[in-house]
Amino acid sequence: MEEKSRILIIGGTGYIGKLIVEASLRSGHPTFALIRTSTVSDPVKAKTVEGFKSSGVTILNVRGFLHDHKSLVSAIEQVDVVISTVGASQLGHQVKIIAAIKEAGNVKRFLPSEFGNDVDRARGVGPAKTLFKIKAQIRRATEAEGIPYTYVSPNCTFGYFLETLSQELYATAPPRDKVTIVGHGNTKAVFVDERDIGAYTIKAVDDPRTLNKILYIKPPKNIYSFNEMAALWEKKIGKSLEKEYVSDEQLLKQIEESSAPIDFYLDILHSVYVNGDQTYFEIEPSFGVEASELYPEIKYTTVDEHLDQFV
Template sequence: MLSFNDFVSLWEKKIGKTLEKTLISQKINLSRKSMGDIYDHNSLVEAIKKVDVVISSVGMEQIADQTKIIAAIKEAGNIKRFLPSEFGTDVDHIHPVEPAGTFFRNKSNIRRAIEAEGISYTFVVSYGFAGYMLPSVGDSNAKVPPKEKVKILGDGNCKVEDPRILNKILKLRPPTNILSFNEIFSLWEKKIGMTLEKIYIPEDQLLKNIQATELSPEVKYTTIDEYLDRLV
């Protein structure tokens, strides 16, 4: 087993203070922390020199800015592993349309930049987080879980799973959480004791609408079934 230094690199600006409070609330030890700013190259290099592994958790608006982290890692020269911000699907095996296409290309470009620099890495693919997707039970336009009718993209039978195992890509796929939209809504109907009106949106209609608007075993994880109980 590898042993790593337990420093945490935080931004010095407002978001860093917010992150620090969050980490403390999660009882993460910050007795050894190193302050750095992704937009201040020198401070970032100094922070990175004190750690062995860099785990990026930047938000979607800063995905492309991870090139600054890559440059700092390259200059520091001591990093054993870099985990870029992923939080979603495997960007190398999807074919998104705009406006999502640009976002996913940024993620893919970061992967290629890491590989080109010869930095050791792990890409963590988590697919859809239950806490992000399920409060609206998969309907991105809904503010609360549906009680009358739902809109389902496609036929609702496709599951969010890629059966391919790729080198150096860690895919988080708890078996009981690999469900189609139809299966998720079936669970939800059982919990609320109601039958929802289902409106299926074919792929060609969805694409037309988008163009028109320019738009590990020991881990105890929360199942989709358990998470839906919180929403009843």
């Protein structure tokens, strides 16, 4: 039997990272997590780390995290695949991972922290633009070093965009009275369950079809416009919502006048629902592949199914 590649996840206790660690374990890959020393002393995160350990994850503690080059190289030398899921503030520091991968010389695939829009095609106006730019710079640095890569682009996660009907950053359920729709509401966006992001990502790591490609996760049943998403929710709760439309100009003004992290979230909404950054281009075989086509055996969760739990 062919041996499964050994996978190291950097940022494994985070929102996306945790699900990738779990998917890696489920698929039987020897799974390693690089954990900051400070994470282990955080009571909430320590529990996650304990859970990892008891499920068979090899925990590698690095005191200086990405800044301890020697330890980083030693960690990377133990594995075949490196997946980074570091959060927004750490994206630029991934050049240190690239340098360590280069020195270690054994890595068959690197997946940098992406897990959103395709940053070579998305068009932000403010803070989202900065984030897209940093992620694109990490792409270019990876390519310049000749490191084999896959960039995972799952578009909108259910948690941030569907469960609240993209209303507010901190809401925990879809609205029951009023919905604010950005743009005209007819631009299509793509929504993906975080657990499916984990499953597709792990499928891709050993797949030659995803080598040096963007892996788009664009499940056909999960492509909705804002208006369609709101209509589906109205049907489920048997009630019409009051609708307020925010024009492109109004949204741009709100982005300018808001502070972090709201300005960032609004800028992403602008990219997704006004620019149509997730659906305005065709995926060409020269640069990308689509996950639900490559892996039809994964029964992904649909938008329709997911919203049921909030009714």
